Amino acid sequence: MDRKTILIWFRNDLRICDNEMLSLAHERANSIVPVFIYDPRLYVETTYGTKKTGVIRAKFINESVQDLQRSIRSLHGELIIEQGLPEEILPELAKHYQIDEVYHHREVAYEETHISSLVEEALWKLKLNLRHFIGHTLYHKEDLPFPIKDIPDEFNVFKKKTGRESSIRPCINTPNELNFLAGIAESIIPSLEDLGFNEKEIELASNSYILGGETEAKKQLDLLIKGNVKEVSESGLSPWLALGCLSVHTFYHALANHSNYPKNIFNRFMDELWWHDYYRFMFKKHGNKFFKSQGFSEVKPLFVDNTEQFGNWKSGRTENIHVNHIMETLNNTGYINQRMRIEAASFLVNDLGINWLMGAAYFEERMIDYSPATNYGSWAHIAGVGSSYKHNLRNIS
DSSP states (O other): OOOOOEEEESSSOOOTTTTTHHHHHHHHHEEEHHHHHHHHGGGSOTSSSOOOOOOHHHHHHHHHHHHHHHHHHHHTTTOOEESSSSHHHHHHHHHHHOOSEEEEEEEOOOHHEEEHHHHHHHTTTTEEEEEEEEEESSSGGGEEEEEEEGGOSSSHHHHHHHHOOOOOOOOOOOSOOOOOOTTTOOOOOOOOOTTOOOHHHHHHTTTTTOOOOOHHHHHHHHHHHHHHGGSSSSSSOHHHHTSSSSOOOHHHHHHHTTTOHHHHHHHHHHHHHHHHHHHHHHHHHHGGGSSSSSTTTOOOOOBBBOOHHHHHHTTTOOOOHHHHHHHHHHHHHHHOOHHHHHHHHHIIIIIIIIHHHHHHHHHHHOTTTTOOHHHEEEEEEETTOSSSSGGOSSSHH
């Protein structure tokens, strides 16, 4: 068997359980070097005056990294934590620790895949391979009944054909022990101040009650499975699924193995996973269409340029008291449910006539469960320019 030293680059997969990278590295490597990098490009300001990562999501990320760090330490390892550009840091770590191969999970949005390409190019100069894993979707792309380029754009067709002709893989077994490289110095997680947030922002983040990390994800899943699911409209697990603290397979198999679930409740939670998969596959198929205001429409929508109204919407000071409450909840906690998202987004686009990309950028900053595919994919549907025509909330073509 080929025995090597493998570096695992954690990104949006902050968990030990059901992690194919860890399982395979355990089989193939003498030593595993785990790494997480705070990329400054993910904390800059956008063209819409919003931040790519807001303070509450930054807090959630820090908590999740800290929980991963604790888990690795319990297995007698040490998570290397760095700040900087992955394409510069990873080659240096590879040389220092005499790495034979680097593992990471593949993303689908342009900025994330571009960073992967930069890392791949830098590692290739050292004659090292960056191995890509697919661990964010319920259905593996190799198991779909069609190639990516032929995935049906209509959500219902995608769901029906995939559900009928594909199967869901089991969870990856988690090794009882992991052979992490010994002797790695302890790393310190950067503070919110280190990440560029001011005292007022940090105080705001302290109000958020949602805790990041795999440990909390398992707790929330257990509460959902054992609780009175008839009283909830959705699972509420999206923050941990988005950051990979909980895998979609773990969620699915927990649902499927719970025999007491009413079918309608099971289907309700499954729809969350269906949409999660659909948007990621649409991003792989269509790419940057989701970042253009016209989206999939034949007609470019018209928007008003009103900075004051956009500011009022963000801060919850509109004439709509329901929308104000939703935005206040989002700003204070970093989370609102799907019904609230639709109401707030629809008001911005349809009542105020403001470009949906501005709203999507603000949700990107504020939502602790942000992922590019789900966020921009769902906003496009609300604006009437989404990929599944029947699910557009208005028809502008």
